[in-house]
Amino acid sequence: MRTTLPDRPGALAVLAEHCGRAGVNILGLQIFPGVEAVTDELVLSTPDDWDAARTADLVGQAGGRSVVVQSCTEAALSDQPTRYVQAARSILASPMSFPDVVARLFDAEADPVDPAGPPQDVMEMTVGDVQVQVRRTAPFTATEHARGSAMADLVSDVLQRTRAESAIAMTPGRRMGGGTTPGHVVEGDSISAVVDGVVVGLATVQEPLEDEPWTRPVVLRVDPGWQRRGIGTRLLVDAARLAHTLGADEIVLTTRSDNQAVLPMVLAAGMRGRIRMAADVLTVRVAVRELRPLST
Known part of the structure; x- marks a missing residue:
């Protein structure tokens, strides 16, 4: 339970007294001080027939404001x-x-x-x-x-x-693999990283999202043997510029939440992004409207 109490002596004691009279036990307490009010987070043990609304009413009677009550487990006592x-x-x-x-x-x-x-x-x-x-x-x-x-x-x-x-x-300009520097080929809505005629990386700018016509998904893949060499970062930058050329304001990348390469890649590209994690899916959105268009 979280509540805001007036920053005056005895405010927390009043709340504790109300809890005691109602048979509610305070098991844990965190205090977040403020200028004019204090936010208190309490772990409470209530009677079995109590619900969140009754608990919030009790705290409100004790002077608490902005009361939020949620169920929790014993982990809250750590x-x-x-x-x-x-x-x-x-x-x-x-x-x-x-x-x-x-x-x-x-x-x-x-x-x-x-x-x-x-x-x-x-x-x-x-x-x-x-x-x-x-x-x-x-x-x-x-x-x-x-x-x-x-x-x-x-x-x-x-x-x-x-x-x-x-x-x-890996210093700038260092050649990779068998002494070959990957070349980048733009073809339609895709950009390929090519070494000796073999595609080792590919970024594809897909059609705009139906509910967000200004946003284009980007699918990016780099051959495992050529990862951690800056290829993904270069492909991301070029794909973002290509998406801008195609009229997008934003690109979105979706991958597994345990993909360790995405955040460093976005940071290395020097682009501003917004990251979201839901369940086992990681989504990164990057604004491209200020990038220089990519010649196709």
Whole structure:
């Protein structure tokens, strides 16, 4: 349960007294200080016949405002500093898991919500030039915004260090494979990376989405033996420019949520994107309207 209480002595004691009289036990408490009010998050054990509305009414009688009540499991009682350390370790091990890990950390959702559902608050974080959003019904506090920003900075630092190490390992202009530099061939709505007459990478700009005519999906594939050599990044940039040439304002890439190459590829391309994770699907949207068109 989350509620906003007046920032005055005894406000939390009043809430605790109301809970005690009603047979509601307070099992956990987090406090998010503010300038004029304080947001409190409590883990409550209520009588079996209570529902969310009755719990919210109890808190409202104790002076709570903006009350949000949701059911939870025993996991809500885990130590908060420990949760943040574990989240940081997960992100360091797999930076692409950032949206999913942060969503779980803040009891939020990383995927877009039903517009017909209840209004939700949005917290936006920036990793490099990629925007990540998580949503939930309870408003995010200033403290949580600061924590989310710190997590995003952590991912940015890890990815930047990874890019720097890759740059050292592969200097610009270095020839790949058997001493051959891939050539890029534009044909219709596709761009191919070709080595010795063999296609090692392909990006295809598909037809506009039916409900978003300004958006074109892009399918991008690089031969496993030629990955991590900058081919995917070059294909992404060229595909984005080609999509602009074809009249698109935005491209969208869809892949598995465990694909570790997507976020570094978008960051290396120097393009601004918005990333979403829903279940096991990762979606990246990149604006292309400001890019230079690609000659076909």
